[in-house]
Amino acid sequence: xxxxxxxSSQHPPGADHWRRFRRLMLxxxxxxxVTAGLAIWQMLxxxxxxxxxxxxxxxxxIFIALLLAGALMxxxxxxxxxxxxxxxxxxxx
Numbered sequence: 622x623x624x625x626x627x628x629s630s631q632h633p634p635g636a637d638h639w640r641r642f643r644r645l646m647l648x649x650x651x652x653x654x655v656t657a658g659l660a661i662w663q664m665l666x667x668x669x670x671x672x673x674x675x676x677x678x679x680x681x682x683i684f685i686a687l688l689l690a691g692a693l694m695x696x697x698x699x700x701x702x703x704x705x706x707x708x709x710x711x712x713x714x
Contacts, residue, residue, distance in 0.1 A: 638702045642695045649691025657683040 657680040664679065665671055700706055 638699045641702070642699050645695040645698070646688075646691060649688060649695075653684045653687035653691070656687060657681075 660683055661676055661680050664676070
């Protein structure tokens with residue numbers, strides 16, 4: 622019978638936290654591509670004149686912003702699950 626560790630924040634030493642990060646980034650990339658595509662489609666459907674530079678800037682801005690948000694969120698999860706956050710106990714000035 623396997624007994625769970627007392628603290629739920631404890632993870633096995635061989636756990637691959639970076640695999641979860643890569644999976645999160647894959648999902649974030651797919652969501653960013655779909656969102657940027659929908660934004661460009663909505664802009665073109667609204668009757669706005671299709672300017673190439675505007676389409677590239679808008680789509681790229683949405684894509685990069687969502688990818689950056691996903692990466693930062695994923696790094697917070699990796700830091701927490703790998704135990705790096707547990708090593709900090711108190712901050713003194």
